[in-house]
Amino acid sequence: MESLQDKKQQIVEEFAMYDEWLDKYEYLIELGKQLAPYPEDARDESHLIKGCQSRVWLDWKVEDGKLVFSADSDAIITKGIISLLVSVYSGRTPREIAEDDFGFLSEIGLKENLSPTRANGLVSMVETIKNAAAAQI
Amino acid sequence: MLNQEIRNQFPSLADKVYGKPLVYFDNAATSLRPIETVKQLSHLSLHVNANIHRAVHSLASAATEEFEKTRDAVKDYIGASSREEIIFTSGTTASINLVASSFGERFFNEGDNIIISEAEHHSNIVPWQLICERKHVEIKVLPVDDSGHLRVDLLPSLLNDKTKLVAVAHISNVLGLVNPIDEIVRIAHEKGVPVLVDGAQGIVHQVINVEKTDCDFYAFSGHKCYAATGTGVLYGKKKWLDQMPPYMGGGEMIGSVSFAGSTYAPLPGKFEAGTQNINAIPTLRTGIDLLKQFSDKSLANETEAVKSYLLDKLTSDDRITLFGVPHRTSEKVPVFSFCVKGVHHEDLALILDKLGIAVRSGQMCAEPLMDRMGVTGMVRASLAPYNTMEEAEYFVKSLDRAIKMLS
Numbered sequence: 001m002e003s004l005q006d007k008k009q010q011i012v013e014e015f016a017m018y019d020e021w022l023d024k025y026e027y028l029i030e031l032g033k034q035l036a037p038y039p040e041d042a043r044d045e046s047h048l049i050k051g052c053q054s055r056v057w058l059d060w061k062v063e064d065g066k067l068v069f070s071a072d073s074d075a076i077i078t079k080g081i082i083s084l085l086v087s088v089y090s091g092r093t094p095r096e097i098a099e100d101d102f103g104f105l106s107e108i109g110l111k112e113n114l115s116p117t118r119a120n121g122l123v124s125m126v127e128t129i130k131n132a133a134a135a136q137i
Numbered sequence: 138m139l140n141q142e143i144r145n146q147f148p149s150l151a152d153k154v155y156g157k158p159l160v161y162f163d164n165a166a167t168s169l170r171p172i173e174t175v176k177q178l179s180h181l182s183l184h185v186n187a188n189i190h191r192a193v194h195s196l197a198s199a200a201t202e203e204f205e206k207t208r209d210a211v212k213d214y215i216g217a218s219s220r221e222e223i224i225f226t227s228g229t230t231a232s233i234n235l236v237a238s239s240f241g242e243r244f245f246n247e248g249d250n251i252i253i254s255e256a257e258h259h260s261n262i263v264p265w266q267l268i269c270e271r272k273h274v275e276i277k278v279l280p281v282d283d284s285g286h287l288r289v290d291l292l293p294s295l296l297n298d299k300t301k302l303v304a305v306a307h308i309s310n311v312l313g314l315v316n317p318i319d320e321i322v323r324i325a326h327e328k329g330v331p332v333l334v335d336g337a338q339g340i341v342h343q344v345i346n347v348e349k350t351d352c353d354f355y356a357f358s359g360h361k362c363y364a365a366t367g368t369g370v371l372y373g374k375k376k377w378l379d380q381m382p383p384y385m386g387g388g389e390m391i392g393s394v395s396f397a398g399s400t401y402a403p404l405p406g407k408f409e410a411g412t413q414n415i416n417a418i419p420t421l422r423t424g425i426d427l428l429k430q431f432s433d434k435s436l437a438n439e440t441e442a443v444k445s446y447l448l449d450k451l452t453s454d455d456r457i458t459l460f461g462v463p464h465r466t467s468e469k470v471p472v473f474s475f476c477v478k479g480v481h482h483e484d485l486a487l488i489l490d491k492l493g494i495a496v497r498s499g500q501m502c503a504e505p506l507m508d509r510m511g512v513t514g515m516v517r518a519s520l521a522p523y524n525t526m527e528e529a530e531y532f533v534k535s536l537d538r539a540i541k542m543l544s
Binding site for chain 2 (some may be wrong): 042075078115117
C-alpha cells in the first residue's frame with residue numbers, strides 16, 4: 001500500500017488533470033461508483049454523519065491496528081466525496097489519521113467548489129473520521 | 138416591451154458563473170433585483186433618510202410622503218378599499234405571524250379549529266402551530282390529490298361552527314398551481330369563516346383583487362417581485378384589523394402612553410410599531426410598476442410560450458416526475474418541481490450549477506408536502522418574465538446531460 005503522502009499526492013494530481021469542475025465531478029461520481037458495498041447492519045441512525053443534507057453513513061473497524069472504513073450515501077456526488085476520503089484514509093493507523101492535516105482537500109479546491117450545505121457536510125465527514133481515529137489512540 | 142429591454146434592467150442576467158452565462162431559475166425563492174430598485178433604495182438612503190410621521194422638518198415629510206405614497210400604490214394595485222387596510226411588514230412570514238398572533242389572540246379559544254392546506258410553505262404552517270398550541274386549537278389539514286390539486290371538495294366537510302380561520306396559499310411555492318381562492322373564500326364565508334391567503338407566489342404571477350376575491354387577509358413579500366428585501370405587505374379587512382390587538386408594542390403604534398396604561402394608534406399605525414424599513418418600503422412601488430409591465434400582453438405571451446415548452450418537456454420525459462401537473466395550462470405558473478428516478482435532487486442541482494443554472498433543491502420549506510408526495514426533496518426551476526426560450530432550451534439540454542452523468 002502506498003504511503004498516505006503518496007496517495008494524497010496522487011489525488012491532487014488526478015484532480016489537476018481536469019480543467020473544468022464538471023469533469024472533476026464526473027471523476028467523483030466514478031469514485032462513488034467504485035465504493036465497496038456498505039454493510040446493511042450498519043445502515044442506521046448511529047452511523048449517519050450529522051450536518052449533511054444528503055444522508056451519509058460511515059462505519060469503521062480496527063484490523064491489525066489499522067482503521068478500515070466503509071461508507072455510503074444516497075446522493076452520488078456526496079458518495080464520491082466520502083469514497084475519496086475512504087480511499088485515502090482506510091487502512092491507515094489511527095495515529096497517521098489523527099496527525100494528518102487533511103490539507104490536500106484545500107489543495108484540490110473541493111470544499112470551495114461545493115454548495116455551503118455540502119461544504120458543511122464535508123467538514124462533518126472529516127471530523128467523523130478524525131474522531132474515529134482519536135478514539136483509538 | 139421586448140424581453141431584451143427587460144433583461145437590461147437586471148444586471149445579474151449578464152453575469153457569468155464558472156465561465157458560463159448565469160441562467161437564474163430560482164425566482165420563486167427571490168427575484169433578481171432591477172437597477173431601478175437599487176437606485177431608488179440608494180437615493181432614499183442617501184437623500185431622503187429621515188424617520189417618518191413624527192418630525193416637522195422637510196426631510197421627514199419627504200420620507201413620510203415616499204412611505205405613504207407606497208401605501209396608496211399597494212392599495213390601488215391589489216384593489217383594497219382603504220389605505221388603512223395596508224400594513225407594511227418585513228415580508229410574508231412577518232405578515233402571517235402578525236395575523237396568527239394577533240387574530241389568534243383575539244378570536245381563538247380552546248376547542249376551536251383552523252384549516253390549512255397540505256401544500257403550505259412552513260411560513261403558513263408554523264405560525265399557526267405556535268398560536269394553536271398556546272390556545273389549544275386544533276389544526277385540520279385540507280389535502281391535495283396526487284396531481285397536486287387541493288381537494289376543495291373536502292373543504293365543506295372540514296368546516297364546522299368551531300372553525301375560526303382557513304389559511305391557504307394563492308399558489309404553492311412547490312406545485313406552481315393557482316389555487317381556486319375565490320371558491321375557497323366563498324365556501325368558507327358561507328360558514329362565516331374568514332380566509333387568509335398566502336400570496337408570496339401569487340402576487341408574482343397573478344393579478345389579485347382582494348375586494349373581488351373577498352379574502353380577509355392577503356400576505357406577500359416585496360423581494361419576490363423586484364422590490365428590496367425586508368419589505369412586505371399584510372392586507373387585512375378593516376373589520377378584523379380593528380378588532381385585533383397590537384402585535385408589537387413600541388413607538389408609532391401608540392395613541393398616548395402612561396404608566397396606568399396606553400391607548401393605541403388608529404390603523405394602520407397600530408400594527409407598525411418601531412422605525413419602519415423607511416428606505417426600502419418605497420421600492421414596492423417599483424416592484425408594482427414592473428409587475429404591471431410584465432403583464433403586458435406581448436410579453437405575457439412570450440412567458441406563456443416558455444412555460445408551455447417546459448411543461449411539455451418535463452411531462453413527456455419518463456425519467457422525470459413533475460409535481461403539480463395542471464388540468465389546463467392556465468392554472469400553472471412557471472414553477473416546476475420535479476424528481477428524477479434514481480437520481481438525488483441535490484446532485485442534479487449541483488451539476489446544473491456547474492453548467493451555470495441556478496435552481497433550488499431540497500424540501501422547499503414544505504416538508505409535509507414532500508411527505509405527501511413520498512419524496513425527500515425535489516428540484517425546482519422557477520422562472521420570471523426576464524427568462525428566455527433560449528435559457529429554457531439550455532436548461533432542458535443541461536438537465537438531460539446531468540441525468541446521464543448521474544445515472
